Amino acid sequence: MLQQTQVPTALPYYERFIKQFPTPAALARASDHAVLKAWEGLGYYRRAGNLHAAAKAVIRDHGGRVPDDPKVFAQLPGVGRYTCGAVQSIAFGHARAALDGNAVRVLARWFAVGRPITEAATRRRLWQLADSLVPASAPGDWNQAIMELGSRLCTPRSPRCPLCPARRLCAAAKRGIQDRIPVKRRRKPIPHIEVGAGIIWRRGKVLMCKRPAGKMLAGLWEFPGGKQRKGETIRECIRRELKEECDLAVTVGKHLIDVTHTYSHLKVTLRCYHCRAPRGRAKLHASAEARWLRIDDIPTLPLPAADLKILQALGIERETAVRATRNPRGR
DNA sequence: TACACGTGGCG
DNA sequence: TCGCCAAGTGT
Numbered sequence: 001m002l003q004q005t006q007v008p009t010a011l012p013y014y015e016r017f018i019k020q021f022p023t024p025a026a027l028a029r030a031s032d033h034a035v036l037k038a039w040e041g042l043g044y045y046r047r048a049g050n051l052h053a054a055a056k057a058v059i060r061d062h063g064g065r066v067p068d069d070p071k072v073f074a075q076l077p078g079v080g081r082y083t084c085g086a087v088q089s090i091a092f093g094h095a096r097a098a099l100d101g102n103a104v105r106v107l108a109r110w111f112a113v114g115r116p117i118t119e120a121a122t123r124r125r126l127w128q129l130a131d132s133l134v135p136a137s138a139p140g141d142w143n144q145a146i147m148e149l150g151s152r153l154c155t156p157r158s159p160r161c162p163l164c165p166a167r168r169l170c171a172a173a174k175r176g177i178q179d180r181i182p183v184k185r186r187r188k189p190i191p192h193i194e195v196g197a198g199i200i201w202r203r204g205k206v207l208m209c210k211r212p213a214g215k216m217l218a219g220l221w222e223f224p225g226g227k228q229r230k231g232e233t234i235r236e237c238i239r240r241e242l243k244e245e246c247d248l249a250v251t252v253g254k255h256l257i258d259v260t261h262t263y264s265h266l267k268v269t270l271r272c273y274h275c276r277a278p279r280g281r282a283k284l285h286a287s288a289e290a291r292w293l294r295i296d297d298i299p300t301l302p303l304p305a306a307d308l309k310i311l312q313a314l315g316i317e318r319e320t321a322v323r324a325t326r327n328p329r330g331r
Numbered sequence: 332t333a334c335a336c337g338t339g340g341c342g
Numbered sequence: 343t344c345g346c347c348a349a350g351t352g353t
Contacts, residue, residue: 001349002348002349002350003348003349003350003351004336004337004338004347004348004349004350004351005337005338005339005348005349005350006339006340006347006348006349007348007349008340009338009339009340009348010349041337041338042337042338043336043337043338043339044336044337044338044350044351045336045337046335046336046351046352047336047350047351050351050352077351077352078350078351078352079351080350080351080352081350081351082349082350082351083349083350083351086349098349100348100349100350101347101348101349101350102348102349103349118333120332143349144349147349148349150349151348151349156346156347156348157341157342157346157347158342184346186345187345187346189345216335216336216337217336217337261337261338262337262338262344263336263337263338264335264336264337264338265334265335265336265337266335266336304337305337305338305339333353334352334353335351335352335353336350336351336352338348339347339348340346340347340348341345341346341347342344342345342346
């Protein structure tokens with residue numbers, strides 16, 4: 001959960017997750033659906049699949065015990081060099097480095113690393129430094145201290161050097177160049193696309209589609225639709241996408257909401273419309289699975305954040321309708 | 332090696 | 343509003 005995710009964000013997910021799946025065995029026997037639902041909103045959903053697969057491997061290959069051998073532990077899915085070092089040092093006291101984004105920044109400043117931290121040679125050097133620093137005694141405390149230092153004091157912007165216990169060791173602080181380290185390259189801007197999405201109604205139910213394995217948001221459920229093409233209106237886009245993906249002929253009706261959502265590498269504006277699909281079976285092409293659901297049942301599915309916003313708009317819309325019925329003059 | 336992969340907080 | 347960043351990994 002902590003891979004590329006700040007502690008305060010992961011914490012409530014962790015608390016719920018560990019209650020629901022207290023042991024590797026409990027997680028191993030859970031359904032993909034249940035695990036993904038528990039992960040809903042955390043992002044990087046492949047981590048959930050990796051963790052699930054790792055729990056199964058622990059049961060199948062390691063007698064239900066998390067391996068305390070770094071070489072063995074590192075073979076589990078989702079366990080890279082950082083996670084291996086963090087778990088092995090913190091949980092088992094093995095003297096392994098844990099170089100996360102915080103530690104990279106701390107060490108880069110400490111040793112005034114002037115090369116871009118994106119370069120492979122620089123990463124190697126930082127890992128060497130990290131390895132050389134980990135003490136045999138309480139290596140987990142050391143790793144956590146370095147990460148915490150990066151998180152609390154040695155921050156990306158405006159590091160609080162006067163408060164830093166390591167200020168007299170820090171080469172960057174000595175030279176006053178802490179604001180220019182670590183050196184990084186500018187990221188390339190992310191593209192922005194327009195997507196048409198349909199709230200497809202039939203007999204009081206709405207069509208939801210499961211995102212195919214291997215693609216972004218794999219295994220999560222969404223309101224069906226797709227990318228708008230050049231020279232195409234958004235209504236045409238929704239009709240075309242529903243025909244292509246579900247073989248449904250839909251009538252596009254009232255606009256519901258526009259939702260703009262920024263992903264890690266993509267910005268999307270979802271233009272959402274109520275639609276009708278009076279007949280025809282929803283056949284599946286790109287979508288792995290589809291279901292007709294009452295609005296109240298949609299929250300049982302794991303949904304991406306953008307679709308949660310749509311669901312909220314639907315709920316608010318219905319609230320408004322109910323209130324108007326109870327009180328025809330409104331408020 | 333470079334890129335895909337989510338979401339939320341911050342300046 | 344925007345870019346950056348977060349207890350990175352897999353391909």
